[in-house]
């Protein structure tokens with residue numbers, strides 16, 4: 001389904017957008033709930049990725065397809081490693097079969113788990129034979145994806161002797177590791193993270209506990225971009241967000257001050273308000289190694305506002321739903337922007353005007369579709385294969401429609 005977005009403006013200012021729980025928190029809590037059934041979860045994410053995770057933890061079959069869900073792939077690999085007397089094949093979309101998993105598999109093999117590759121060495125599909133794990137020391141490379149680390153940490157309290165992880169290299173996406181540790185602490189697991197060493201103590205059972213998942217900050221990023229591209233005075237409210245977030249993408253609050261967006265925390269969420277114009281002479285420089293999922297949003301905001309930018313810390317983008325660096329360069333150049341990329345950075349030159357009615361390809365990447373949509377405040381634009389958004393935010397187009405975006409099927 002391609003969508004034509006006519007040039008739009010925000011009209012329903014008093015509307016509150018309800019975004020469901022963080023996909024990252026939800027997928028961690030679902031795994032913890034499978035390990036500790038007296039854990040209850042509220043405001044669970046309605047994303048495809050969380051549905052896939054939930055179903056995979058419930059079914060009894062021995063082949064599970066996680067489609068495009070990276071966290072589900074990595075977290076379930078760890079989960080099935082400790083399910084004794086079960087042999088499970090984990091597979092995914094063709095892109096998932098190109099997303100590396102060797103660092104996690106090597107770590108599980110160091111712990112004594114039997115994992116074999118069924119197609120290409122280092123990539124899904126894999127076959128896992130679950131067992132009781134007594135070993136408790138693992139060294140692993142930490143500069144490729146934090147998901148491998150979170151996966152091991154989530155099962156760590158159920159290992160006979162807990163876990164000591166020694167992280168090698170520069171640690172990437174650290175807020176996601178801290179999110180995992182904080183959730184573990186929340187159910188009473190003892191953890192420590194000092195220097196490059198993480199320790200988790202074993203915990204057989206937990207007390208009854210209910211978690212209310214905070215709404216997804218990565219999804220909120222598209223509203224930050226919308227407000228940044230709107231005229232002064234425009235406002236949008238988003239529920240349910242809090243000032244002390246576990247999610248690294250809450251860095252949006254600081255980052256979007258650069259684009260004239262003010263964030264006001266209310267008891268039930270956020271009010272975003274455009275308060276000032278950005279100086280078009282300035283270059284926006286940001287290191288996004290702690291918030292990789294908002295890189296596309298920020299890049300397109302800069303493009304829409306005609307601002308030059310230099311974004312660094314993007315080394316994980318090449319192994320996500322698509323190679324996001326190449327995808328951004330290709331699509332921004334279609335619109336008339338000038339882009340340079342390396343393996344870990346992206347810069348855009350100041351661009352005075354954008355081409356109209358360009359078809360943006362989305363590469364089966366939800367964030368490509370959602371990041372480019374706010375440009376409809378500046379130019380008419382077409383988003384190809386727009387239903388990809390369901391990976392993290394199924395009601396995205398309905399919500400945009402409700403705030404005034406003019407969206408038509410093509």
Ligand SMILES: O=C(O)C1=C[C@@H](OP(=O)(O)O)[C@@H](O)[C@H](O)C1
Nearest residue numbers: 024071145146147173176292316
């Ligand atoms: O642990 C998580 O929930 C995630 C970690 C990040 O991945 P990397 O650590 O691979 O950057 C992020 O991009 C992804 O969307 C979700």
Ligand SMILES: C=C(OP(=O)(O)O)C(=O)O
Nearest residue numbers: 068069070071293320321
């Ligand atoms: C990278 C993402 O997800 P995952 O790695 O879980 O597929 C994302 O949601 O942007």
